[in-house]
Amino acid sequence: MTIESRLDALAANNPQDDPSVAEPLPPKGDVVFDVRDLSVYYGEFRAIRDVTMQIERHHITAFIGPSGCGKTTILRCFNRMNDLIESARVEGSLTYHGVDLYDRAVNPAEVRRRIGMVFQKPNPFPKSIFDNVAYGPRLAGAKKTDLGDIVERSLRRAALWDEVKDRLKSSAMGMSGGQQQRLCIARALATDPEVILMDEPCSALDPIATGRIEDLMGEIKAEYTIVIVTHNMQQAARVSDRCAFFTTEVNERSDVRTGTLVEYDRTEKMFANPSDERTESYVTGRFG
Amino acid sequence: MRSNFTTELEQLRLQVEVMAVRVDQNLERMRMVIDRCGSELVAVSLSADDEIDAMNVSLTERCYDLLRREAPVAADLRFVVSVLRVLSELERIGDLALRVIKLDPEFDLLTTNPVTYGILVDMANHVVDQYREALRAWATLDLGLATDLATKTRSMDLYYERLTTELVRLDGPNAVRLAMGTFAAGRSLERIGDHAAIIGARLRYLLTGDPEHLIAEVR
Numbered sequence: 001m002t003i004e005s006r007l008d009a010l011a012a013n014n015p016q017d018d019p020s021v022a023e024p025l026p027p028k029g030d031v032v033f034d035v036r037d038l039s040v041y042y043g044e045f046r047a048i049r050d051v052t053m054q055i056e057r058h059h060i061t062a063f064i065g066p067s068g069c070g071k072t073t074i075l076r077c078f079n080r081m082n083d084l085i086e087s088a089r090v091e092g093s094l095t096y097h098g099v100d101l102y103d104r105a106v107n108p109a110e111v112r113r114r115i116g117m118v119f120q121k122p123n124p125f126p127k128s129i130f131d132n133v134a135y136g137p138r139l140a141g142a143k144k145t146d147l148g149d150i151v152e153r154s155l156r157r158a159a160l161w162d163e164v165k166d167r168l169k170s171s172a173m174g175m176s177g178g179q180q181q182r183l184c185i186a187r188a189l190a191t192d193p194e195v196i197l198m199d200e201p202c203s204a205l206d207p208i209a210t211g212r213i214e215d216l217m218g219e220i221k222a223e224y225t226i227v228i229v230t231h232n233m234q235q236a237a238r239v240s241d242r243c244a245f246f247t248t249e250v251n252e253r254s255d256v257r258t259g260t261l262v263e264y265d266r267t268e269k270m271f272a273n274p275s276d277e278r279t280e281s282y283v284t285g286r287f288g
Numbered sequence: 289m290r291s292n293f294t295t296e297l298e299q300l301r302l303q304v305e306v307m308a309v310r311v312d313q314n315l316e317r318m319r320m321v322i323d324r325c326g327s328e329l330v331a332v333s334l335s336a337d338d339e340i341d342a343m344n345v346s347l348t349e350r351c352y353d354l355l356r357r358e359a360p361v362a363a364d365l366r367f368v369v370s371v372l373r374v375l376s377e378l379e380r381i382g383d384l385a386l387r388v389i390k391l392d393p394e395f396d397l398l399t400t401n402p403v404t405y406g407i408l409v410d411m412a413n414h415v416v417d418q419y420r421e422a423l424r425a426w427a428t429l430d431l432g433l434a435t436d437l438a439t440k441t442r443s444m445d446l447y448y449e450r451l452t453t454e455l456v457r458l459d460g461p462n463a464v465r466l467a468m469g470t471f472a473a474g475r476s477l478e479r480i481g482d483h484a485a486i487i488g489a490r491l492r493y494l495l496t497g498d499p500e501h502l503i504a505e506v507r
Contacts, residue, residue, distance in 0.1 A: 234359055271361045273497025283361045285290040 032057045032195060032225045033078060038092035040073050040082065047073050048259035050092070053244060055195075060217055060226045062236035062267065065246035066282065070259025071229045074246070075197050077101075078227060079115035080108045113140060116188030120200040122180030124172035124187075129155075129164050132172045132183055136191040150190055157223075158186035159216050178209025185216065189224075196220075198228040202235065214239050233283055236267065243270040245279045293358050297367060300350060304371055304378075307343040308423045310336060311382045315416050315480070318385040321392050322412045322473070324399060333389045340382040344375050351375075363497075370494040373505070374426065377483045377490075381419065384476040384483070388412075394469040397462060404454050404470045411447045411477040418444070419480065422487040431495045437488030438504065444481035448474060 033055040040047045048070030055061050055078075063071040073082065080101060082088040094101050101111060113136070124132050133151040134142075142150060151168070155161040160182045164175075172183055181201060188196055198217075202210040217226055217239050230236050236243055244264040248257045263276045274280045281287040317333045320326030351372050354360065360368050391398075399405045418440040425433035451474040455467045489504035 233361065237361065272365065274362055280362050284364045285293070285358075 030057055031055070032097065034093070034095045034098075035074075036093040038074070038077065038090065038094055040070070040077060041087075041089050041091070042085065043087040045256070046258050048246070051261045053261060053264050055225065055227060056242065057225050058221055058223075059241040060221050060228060060239055062240035062243045063227065063229045063246060064231070064233065064236050064243060064282070065259075065262075066248060066287075067231075068257065068259070069246040069248045071246050072199055073259065075199055075227060075229050078195070078197055079112045079117055081112075081117065083108050113191045114193050115195040115197060116191060116193040117197045117199065118181070118184050118188055118201045121204050122177055122184050124175070124180050124183050126171065126173055128169045129172050129175070129183060130168040133186050133190045136187060140191060154186040154190040155183075157189050157220060158182045159212065159219070160186055176209070178205050178212060181205060181209065181213060182216065185213070189220075193224070195225045195227065198226065200229055200231060203231065210235070233271075233285075237271045240267045243267040245270065245274075245276075245282060247278055247282065290358070293354075293360075293364075296354065297364065300347065300354070300371055301367075303343070303347055303350075304374060305423070305427050307340060307347065307375070307378055308426065310340050310343065311378050311385070312416075312419065312423060314340070314382055314385045314389070315419055318388045319412045319416055321389050321395060322408055324395060330389055330392055333386055337382050337386045340379060344379040347375050348372060363494075366494050366497060370490045373490045374487055377486050381480050381483045384480045387476045388473050391469055391473055394465075397466055398469050398473070400462070401458065401466060401470070404451060404458075404466070407447060407451045407454065408470060408473055408477070411444065411451070411474060414440070414443060414447065415477050415481045415484070419484045422484040422491075425488060425491050429491070429495060431492065434488040434491040434495070437485055441481050441485040444478055448478040 031054045033053075035051055035053045035055075038051040039049045051074055063075060065071050076082045077090055077094055078096075078101075082090065090102055096111075096115070099106070125135060127135070130151055133154050134147045137147060137150050152161060152165075155164060160179060163179060164170075164183075172180065175183060181204075185196070185201075202213050205213065214235065217228070220226070228236075228240065242265065245262045246259050247262050249260050250257050263270065263274060263279045265275070269275075270279060271283055274283060278287070314333050314336050317326065317329045317336075321329055351368050354368055358364070398408065418437065421433055421440065422437055424430070425437065451470070455471055458467050486505050489501050492504075493499065493501040
């Protein structure tokens with residue numbers, strides 16, 4: 001059985017199709033990513049060290065922390081986006097439903113299909129709204145006759161259908177920033193991923209558009225697992241179920257800064273009564 | 289660093305302390321009325337209570353402003369919401385003290401029964417001590433003092449039970465008036481004890497973040 005078909009069986013939560021899985025996969029609410037002692041290097045520079053955490057299914061997990069603490073670096077490990085940086089390498093273990101994401105046999109393109117990403121600034125292709133959403137499914141070999149349904153379903157899930165259904169052939173570049181970001185979410189959803197990674201998805205949006213994206217996250221989390229990097233503490237408090245606080249440690253002798261995970265807990269706890277003083281100082285705005 | 293915000297929180301804490309001292313002054317006047325060692329205290333107490341009410345409004349508005357402007361979280365959030373609760377408790381304690389002070393004309397009668405009057409004096413002394421401990425705990429943010437307050441309330445409950453037991457035994461031509469006046473004073477003193485205990489519970493929540501302490505606030 002190939003890694004891809006094993007991932008298929010795992011993502012479908014159908015372990016009997018996968019003889020290599022001894023135990024049935026845990027049901028909804030269980031671990032999607034299991035991160036153990038993960039360190040990320042850019043050449044000799046260790047950007048973040050020894051991260052251990054589990055990302056749970058159908059939860060929204062927020063990564064918070066000061067600039068340069070490695071939040072985005074860790075996020076990009078979850079769909080191997082760091083592979084695109086030549087000097088980047090990963091140590092430790094990162095499994096997706098028990099499958100080592102960094103196994104040589106794993107196809108990064110397949111990983112990115114299952115684990116979609118939405119970036120800080122909306123980045124629609126200079127194509128029509130329809131073609132933006134259909135782009136991923138086309139690459140994956142979807143039938144032309146199915147594309148219409150896929151596009152409509154994705155736009156509906158991204159709460160954009162009613163606004164664009166009469167102008168699907170119009171350029172995506174003419175949409176507002178908030179609409180473009182929801183289009184990017186629709187584009188990510190079109191490949192039917194299980195996980196959506198969001199890297200500061202609202203930082204370029206106004207409060208109304210931000211509210212829509214946040215509402216959307218709440219609506220789709222029943223079907224998807226979401227991991228979001230945000231600098232907006234209130235956003236993390238509003239939308240996430242669990243929250244991870246990262247910070248930067250400075251080696252006084254070499255002045256080298258390395259990101260580290262300080263605390264990972266229920267969001268309610270992180271913002272009401274964090275266990276670590278550094279988290280308390282950060283969320284209350286006294287440091288960072 | 290949000291140094292201005294930190295300074296504002298500190299100022300807020302001190303202002304709450306100032307309001308608590310005003311309440312303490314009225315509690316002392318209440319004790320003087322009960323001890324029959326002060327005269328014409330009603331007018332000055334009413335005026336002091338107006339000041340307490342005004343401080344309550346002003347500090348509550350300041351808390352709302354901080355919540356709106358600073359969106360505090362963690363210890364800061366617990367502090368601001370705790371201040372809101374403590375302000376409300378102080379205002380109620382002030383009202384209850386005033387209620388006893390307003391019974392001043394009745395106390396000539398209430399002193400005629402040494403047993404029930406003696407219990408009232410003990411309750412007043414006990415509750416003023418309890419309140420001052422709450423005030424000290426707030427001023428020093430002392431978890432030990434705040435924890436001790438929980439046990440003091442039980443003593444007030446025992447006093448109150450003794451008082452009600454004695455009241456049902458009253459007879460004679462002034463029994464009803466005496467019982468009503470004594471009961472009104474005793475009830476207010478017992479409630480002051482409850483409110484002081486809530487300040488302790490809220491302080492324990494503020495210092496530990498443990499929501500279990502909020503259960504003590506349920507009346």
